[in-house]
Amino acid sequence: MKRVAPEKASCCGCGACANVCPKHAITMQPDSEGFVYPVVEDTLCVDCGLCVTACSIDKERESSTFAQGYAAAQHNDADVVSVSSSGGLFSALCEQVLAQNGVIYGVRFDEAFRVCHARAEIAEDAVRFRGSKYVQSDVGDAMCQAANDLKDGRLVLFSGTPCQIDGLLCFLKAKRVAIENLITCDFVCHGVSSPRVWSDYTAFLAAQNGSLDAFNFRGKENGWHKYYPFIEAGGQNVSKQYKEKNSYFRMYCSSVITRPSCYQCRYTSYERVSDLSLADFWNIDKAAPEMNDDRGTSQVLINTAKGQEWFDRCAVTVRSKTCTKEDVWQPHLEYPTKAPKARAAFWTAYGTLPFAQVIRRYGHYPFTTKCRHAVMPVINKLGLYTLAGKLYKLVFVRNKKQ
Numbered sequence: 122m123k124r125v126a127p128e129k130a131s132c133c134g135c136g137a138c139a140n141v142c143p144k145h146a147i148t149m150q151p152d153s154e155g156f157v158y159p160v161v162e163d164t165l166c167v168d169c170g171l172c173v174t175a176c177s178i179d180k181e182r183e184s185s186t187f188a189q190g191y192a193a194a195q196h197n198d199a200d201v202v203s204v205s206s207s208g209g210l211f212s213a214l215c216e217q218v219l220a221q222n223g224v225i226y227g228v229r230f231d232e233a234f235r236v237c238h239a240r241a242e243i244a245e246d247a248v249r250f251r252g253s254k255y256v257q258s259d260v261g262d263a264m265c266q267a268a269n270d271l272k273d274g275r276l277v278l279f280s281g282t283p284c285q286i287d288g289l290l291c292f293l294k295a296k297r298v299a300i301e302n303l304i305t306c307d308f309v310c311h312g313v314s315s316p317r318v319w320s321d322y323t324a325f326l327a328a329q330n331g332s333l334d335a336f337n338f339r340g341k342e343n344g345w346h347k348y349y350p351f352i353e354a355g356g357q358n359v360s361k362q363y364k365e366k367n368s369y370f371r372m373y374c375s376s377v378i379t380r381p382s383c384y385q386c387r388y389t390s391y392e393r394v395s396d397l398s399l400a401d402f403w404n405i406d407k408a409a410p411e412m413n414d415d416r417g418t419s420q421v422l423i424n425t426a427k428g429q430e431w432f433d434r435c436a437v438t439v440r441s442k443t444c445t446k447e448d449v450w451q452p453h454l455e456y457p458t459k460a461p462k463a464r465a466a467f468w469t470a471y472g473t474l475p476f477a478q479v480i481r482r483y484g485h486y487p488f489t490t491k492c493r494h495a496v497m498p499v500i501n502k503l504g505l506y507t508l509a510g511k512l513y514k515l516v517f518v519r520n521k522k523q
């Protein structure tokens with residue numbers, strides 16, 4: 122039988138198999154942690170094997186001969202920067218693509234704050250993609266929609282995690298869809314977190330305040346370096362109230378709610394799958410101190426000639442500076458997030474205790490994270506970010522990638 126049956130530890134849940142199935146025999150179903158995996162309906166499956174062809178697990182990637190470029194970038198519009206995670210380079214890219222009558226696929230909150238991929242043809246819709254949502258997105262049928270747009274000759278910008286982009290590329294290859302008009306944009310990724318825990322957290326905030334009205338993981342009220350989530354609930358800005366006890370973000374940072382496959386992510390490397398890779402430029406003080414205004418700077422890895430062309434087009438709305446490979450070093454360009462010792466205990470507690478009790482127990486930073494947070498501002502100022510990251514790897518990261 123030629124059908125997907127991925128192991129949990131390696132399936133990233135990108136949904137390429139469900140998108141490619143001509144019989145709609147595959148659905149992505151959540152497990153007890155809330156992460157989705159493919160489930161094949163036997164009565165519908167015709168064993169065509171397309172799902173195996175579209176699965177990125179174990180597929181060798183062609184190594185690129187393009188001389189990768191590196192840059193620091195910030196959108197000229199302060200309002201765009203203020204609601205973007207870093208310097209708003211993604212928004213500049215959207216503007217360029219929309220100006221060419223292109224279509225954008227990105228990640229937004231729906232009305233119930235679920236995190237999902239969506240399609241945008243106009244700026245009013247694309248702005249909802251701004252800002253990182255630190256939750257695994259529901260890809261739905263976005264890959265099928267993007268394939269239809271490409272077949273119709275439309276220019277398509279597709280953004281997502283590196284594994285989602287690799288899934289998209291394998292899906293398009295399996296469907297024999299030409300990708301000349303496709304621009305891909307991923308980011309340096311810490312890992313994605315449980316949609317189920319996120320749903321519990323948003324319900325918890327709504328119950329405490331009467332309603333949840335707006336959420337931005339990377340609120341900049343206190344500056345970019347000392348960010349904390351912006352939360353509007355019960356008709357008021359309650360960000361400060363949750364600043365010290367933003368339990369979801371703490372569980373995200375401590376990696377207890379991270380998807381199992383992220384702990385052995387094979388995309389944590391300078392070898393990228395997308396045309397452009399974005400990240401937070403934490404080393405900005407050393408790489409381009411003149412650009413560090415504490416409003417946020419995007420780090421850009423330019424991975425292909427197409428990526429270079431679109432990055433260059435962004436110059437009309439973006440100020441940028443060319444950097445070195447060493448300047449843009451990030452932990453997750455070298456190794457994946459380490460599975461924390463507390464992970465199993467967390468999920469046992471989550472399955473047995475009321476949510477409020479779970480976040481009282483796990484919604485705080487572990488000792489190592491607290492130490493890192495305390496020393497990072499000093500390290501950034503001294504321009505020692507790369508060295509500190511490598512030392513952290515030596516001491517704390519034992520499960521290195523092959």
Ligand SMILES: Cc1cc2nc3c(=O)[nH]c(=O)nc-3n(C[C@H](O)[C@H](O)[C@H](O)COP(=O)(O)OP(=O)(O)OC[C@H]3O[C@@H](n4cnc5c(N)ncnc54)[C@H](O)[C@@H]3O)c2cc1C
Binds near residue numbers: 205210228250400
């Ligand atoms: C889950 C996650 C983990 C990350 N880990 C790191 C990290 O370890 N180090 C680092 O430097 N940067 C990381 N980033 C990237 C960083 O937060 C910014 O997204 C990046 O700097 C681009 O910011 P921007 O200001 O240019 O654009 P923004 O406006 O912030 O762009 C947001 C972009 O991210 C996409 N996006 C948002 N949420 C999701 C999601 N859940 N899944 C897929 N795509 C999404 C949107 O579609 C859009 O393309 C992570 C982002 C996410 C979503």
